[in-house]
Amino acid sequence: MNGRNGVDMERVDALKTVMQGDPAAGRKTLSAITSWNGGAHSTTIARNFAVPADEPAALGGTDRGASPTELMLAALSACIAIGIAYSAAEDGIEVGSIEIDVVGDLDLRGFLNIGDLRPGLAEIRLTVRVDADAPRETIEELVNRGYRRSPVAASLEGRVPVRVCIGREETTLSEPRSGA
Numbered sequence: 501m502n503g504r505n506g507v508d509m510e511r512v513d514a515l516k517t518v519m520q521g522d523p524a525a526g527r528k529t530l531s532a533i534t535s536w537n538g539g540a541h542s543t544t545i546a547r548n549f550a551v552p553a554d555e556p557a558a559l560g561g562t563d564r565g566a567s568p569t570e571l572m573l574a575a576l577s578a579c580i581a582i583g584i585a586y587s588a589a590e591d592g593i594e595v596g597s598i599e600i601d602v603v604g605d606l607d608l609r610g611f612l613n614i615g616d617l618r619p620g621l622a623e624i625r626l627t628v629r630v631d632a633d634a635p636r637e638t639i640e641e642l643v644n645r646g647y648r649r650s651p652v653a654a655s656l657e658g659r660v661p662v663r664v665c666i667g668r669e670e671t672t673l674s675e676p677r678s679g680a
Contacts, residue, residue, distance in 0.1 A: 583646030596631035
């Protein structure tokens with residue numbers, strides 16, 4: 501792979517050039533499908549990847565995967581790490597490592613319908629460590645750029661509208677039913 505920090509900048513730059521000429525080329529619809537496996541366990545297929553989710557035993561789960569909230573925290577920190585790596589590659593900065601500790605405060609009473617609490621995280625805190633061939637100010641700017649370019653962070657902060665549609669598979673009856 502060509503590029504710095506494992507990022508194929510030739511491909512990224514070619515895609516950027518295409519999108520500058522045709523903004524529609526940058527619009528993508530991402531999708532996944534989740535199947536419930538019983539209890540709190542489910543499996544989501546995104547592209548060719550299977551992602552298990554479950555709750556810990558203390559919440560009635562079987563602990564066969566990270567909880568959905570833990571997966572959201574993982575998505576946030578992974579997205580920011582990618583943004584930092586891309587920003588560094590664009591600037592020609594060699595990165596040795598990126599580590600992000602992510603912590604979220606959750607009151608389970610909201611999920612369990614105890615009181616009038618909102619189910620969800622009250623706060624997310626990130627501690628970012630970057631080992632790179634750059635001064636601290638440059639690393640701080642890389643971290644800030646990595647955060648600002650994160651679609652996951654922007655989605656969490658912006659409260660992206662979520663539409664839920666109830667669907668079902670339509671079946672065709674072999675014989676019409678009588679109105680009796």
